[in-house]
Amino acid sequence: MxxxxxxxxxxxxxxxxxxxxxxxxxxxxxxxxxxxxxxxxxxxxxxxxxxxxxxxxxxxxxxxxxxxxxxxxxxxxxxxxxxxxxxxxxxxxxxxxxxxxxxxxxxxxxxxxxxxxxxxxxxxxxxxxxxxxxxxAPSSIRRKNKRLSVLYSTPVWLVKKLSEQYGDERAETILASLFVRNKASIRVIDPDKLPGIAAATGAELSQLSPVGLVKSAGHFVATDYFAEGDITIQDESSQLVAPTLDLQGNEQILDACAAPGGKTTHMASYLTSGHIIALDLYDHKLDLVKDNAKRLGVADKISTHKLDATKVHEVFAADSFDKILVDAPCSGIGLIRRKPDIKYNKENQDFNSLQEIQLQILSSVCQTLRKGGIITYSTCTIFDEENFQVIEKFLASHPNFEQVKLSHKQEDVVVDGCLAITPEQYQTDGFFIAQVKRIL
The missing domain is CATH 1.10.940.10 (NusB-like)
Known part of the structure; x- marks a missing residue:
């Protein structure tokens, strides 16, 4: 037939x-x-x-x-x-x-x-x-950027951009690492269960996250641990975000760009009397946050609101929040290993328009933070325009804020007081985390 x-x-x-x-x-x-x-x-x-x-x-x-x-x-x-x-x-x-x-x-x-x-x-x-x-043989191509473009199936503009920021050698190492198969990565909800779940699933402890387990391949979703809410699927680099907020349990928290809810539920796991308001632009994305919260038993700690994060200051009063997470919309260049389409769907000019949105979000949410409160800013990209430059420009225009220096046991991911992880270092997503504090 x-x-x-x-x-x-x-x-x-x-x-x-x-x-x-x-x-x-x-x-x-x-x-x-x-x-x-x-x-x-x-x-x-x-x-x-x-x-x-x-x-x-x-x-x-x-x-x-x-x-x-x-x-x-x-x-x-x-x-x-x-x-x-x-x-x-x-x-x-x-x-x-x-x-x-x-x-x-x-x-x-x-x-x-x-x-x-x-x-x-x-x-x-x-x-x-x-x-x-x-x-x-692609290696016979004379022009360097064209050769690397063909060898690593990456548009010339992106090869050029990586080389400009990271130098030729590291740029090529990053490009080569994107063909290493993506690991299966989970966050364990109760740290005491780490050894048992690791042994039962044949997974290894994450080198980056104290509550992470990784496997070269595996369907963690099909396990009882997943069904019972003992684990959740989350990249190791993303698991580093919630701990930076140093949650004591009683805080009022804003998660400005929450979906699908991995970091939201991670923050909620630290709370006792505290509460999180989780925002996103779309109902179907907020449904993902609710589903995640329900499965992990933290639905009572999270309220979802449909709102554009650049409009937060128009809806919430000054001094509404103790802590804020801005997991900003970004180019997603750090996710290429998992989502290879990203390479072909972006253009160089995206970065400046994204930076504008990222700064608009920070400028809006910071007006609702209490004095002494902190904002953690994170992205899944590896380019300065969306990372270091955003923090620099925010601090330059907001003298009532200062940077909080972050640290990590793996010193190679700490850059200028921020966590900046590229995909070749630990075979994770590329990721960036920075923090600022309201001092006046």
Missing amino acids: ANDWKKTARGTALMVLEDVFDNGAYSNIALNQALQSSAMSQKDKSLVTELIYGTVARKITLEWYLAHYIADRDKLEPWVYYLLMVSLYQLLYLDKIPAHAVVNDAVAIAKNRGNKKGAEKLVNAVLRRASQEELP
Whole structure:
């Protein structure tokens, strides 16, 4: 039957990639939707996941290789090009499946997917050449930024930006680290249960978070510990945010950009009589905060409000809060390992407009903080415009605030009194945390 290709692992991967590349769908969401409605075996679902994330992560590299075999990609139907990309990814990066099987599968899909004759011949010819001839070498590209762009499948502007901020050597180390598989990472709610849960799940203690466990791979969500609220999924770097607020238990706290609620519930775990007001712009995101709070047994400590964080001072009175968390909207560049689409959806000019929003949020929330209160500012990005520069500019325009210097046992993540973690250091998300205190 002609439609059987849709039920195969490679056919499913092709349909998801069409959605990602043609419609701008997020790969993780499009993938989850495809797998939920599929009757494939777990092994095939794992292959689909590998094919989609791998093809998206290596997109620029794969396009560079294909340019050696295809004179004009615009003459191809997009799905034919994506089929070549996903098949080439298999040929180059997955060694469990023999080359002839990859080629034959691709040809079969081309035969059944298309309504024009000839697609299967082109697919067959290109993939046979790619699997039998010596491949061109990206290392031979003369221009440094272009070479690194192709080697690490990262747009030239982003390669350039990383090099400018971190120097060539560290920039390349960061880029290479983004292809190291993302760890599964959890926060354990009761620290006393850490050793037991570690032993039962085969996980290791986090090097960064005192309440974190990590595994190279694993589905913690499927465990009883998750169902019973003993653990929650949270990257190690993000677990460092709540402890910086030094919560005593009785504070009134504002979480200005709360969804999906990982840090909100972490802060709530320290509270006795205190309370958190959690804000977000969208109802469906606030629902995620509520769901998280309920599962972890802290729903009574959290109230959700739909509000733009730049308008906090218009809604809440002066001196309303003891402590405030601004986990600011940001470019998300620190999340590339988990969300490779981010590389292709950002442009350089984003950073300045994001900085404006970040400063607007800080300028609004700081008006509702009591004297002596602290604001923790965090992002999941690694660029100065959204991190150090935001804190510098905020302090320059708010003389009633001073910086609070943060520390950590891993001294390599402490930079100028802030925590600045890049993805290659501990194979975590890239992350930034700073803190300011109201002194007048």
